[in-house]
Amino acid sequence: MARTLLKLMSGLLLCLATVLTADEPRFRLKPLDGGGVIPYYLAAAADRSQFRPGDSQLAAWALEEWQRTIGGIVRFEQTENEDAALLRFDWLPWAEDAALGRMEASTVDGHPAASIVVRPDESRFRPSIRRSVREDPLMRDVVLYYVCLHEIGHALGLSHSSNPRDVMWPGNNGVTLPVYERYRHRLQTRDDIPRTSWLSDGDIARFREIWLSSP
Numbered sequence: 001m002a003r004t005l006l007k008l009m010s011g012l013l014l015c016l017a018t019v020l021t022a023d024e025p026r027f028r029l030k031p032l033d034g035g036g037v038i039p040y041y042l043a044a045a046a047d048r049s050q051f052r053p054g055d056s057q058l059a060a061w062a063l064e065e066w067q068r069t070i071g072g073i074v075r076f077e078q079t080e081n082e083d084a085a086l087l088r089f090d091w092l093p094w095a096e097d098a099a100l101g102r103m104e105a106s107t108v109d110g111h112p113a114a115s116i117v118v119r120p121d122e123s124r125f126r127p128s129i130r131r132s133v134r135e136d137p138l139m140r141d142v143v144l145y146y147v148c149l150h151e152i153g154h155a156l157g158l159s160h161s162s163n164p165r166d167v168m169w170p171g172n173n174g175v176t177l178p179v180y181e182r183y184r185h186r187l188q189t190r191d192d193i194p195r196t197s198w199l200s201d202g203d204i205a206r207f208r209e210i211w212l213s214s215p
């Protein structure tokens with residue numbers, strides 16, 4: 001019974017945002033300097049995560065999309081020094097009580113930092129999405145790219161949106177196949193991912209509201 005409940009809950013949640021009280025300022029990354037630099041680190045994948053070499057590129061593309069869409073306010077720069085990174089990506093094995101993606105807030109030398117965990121094992125995606133991935137391998141990239149964009153959004157201070165057109169929408173019951181199909185339809189090949197815009201006007205407006213009111 002408890003196991004069934006756990007399974008149900010992990011299916012329901014794309015990610016578990018940190019719970020904040022009303023008067024607590026929402027977490028967000030802050031650049032190191034006036035140039036907007038946010039160093040990021042792509043960790044080696046954990047054993048049994050079912051990570052594929054191209055997955056790091058999805059994370060890098062997702063960072064690039066945020067960077068280009070928000071127009072020069074932040075600049076993500078990859079670093080090989082994980083201790084210096086304010087943002088890191090880890091690739092972990094599936095876990096029943098965990099979500100596909102999660103952003104965890106922390107600090108590095110007193111500076112706000114974020115850790116994004118992605119669990120890329122497509123054999124554990126919900127059944128409709130798993131079936132779709134089996135027929136169309138590009139769908140796996142669509143799911144993981146969406147998860148990366150969504151979790152980076154949390155790291156940038158965005159909460160969930162109630163508009164299904166936004167990448168920050170968490171789904172009523174998790175993100176379902178039709179949502180991913182909407183993005184899939186825009187692509188011919190994997191290389192189209194960094195050439196298309198996935199972030200909505202709503203995502204961008206909410207970013208600007210947070211960042212321009214308190215740079």
Ligand SMILES: [Zn+2]
Nearest residue numbers: 014015017170
């Ligand atoms: Zn979320």
